[in-house]
Amino acid sequence: MEWIILVVAGLFEMFAVMMMNQWHHTKTKESLLLMIASFAVSFICLAVALETLPMSLAYAIWTGIGAAGGGALIGIMIYNEPKNAKRIFFLSLIIIAVIGLKVLD
Incomplete structure (x- = not known):
């Protein structure tokens, strides 16, 4: 279950970064609020995952x-x-490393 929560944390982190870019271009309240809410959910999910996963592993994957x-x-x-x-090659290395950390756990 902690792995699912960690992946959810990462997905909210992705959405928050997307909203950060959106806010940078539009300066709308909606994109700012979505960015803040997404970061908050991401951090909360990360904190929950850290209750059972080691910090070095969870933070690296997140x-x-x-x-x-x-x-x-x-x-x-x-x-x-x-x-x-x-x-693309170096992004693939990051993705492979995240998968490798999961496999080794």
């Missing part, structure tokens, strides 16, 4: 999901950021 998913993949898919082979 930041990996947020960085690879929210920071990069969503940027590539939604905001037309560059998608060259080197960038």
Whole structure:
């Protein structure tokens, strides 16, 4: 169950980063409130997952999901950021590392 909660935390982190970008461009109250709420849910879920998972593992996976998913993949898919082979290769390494941490647990 803690793994599901950790993944949910990462997904909310991704959405919060997306809303941060949206707020940066539009400055609407809606995007600001969604960003704050998403970060809050993300942190709460991370805290719950930390009750049973080791901090080093949970934090690495949470930041990996947020960085690879929210920071990069969503940027590539939604905001037309560059998608060259080197960038895709290194994003793949982050994703493989997160999967590897789960497998080793």
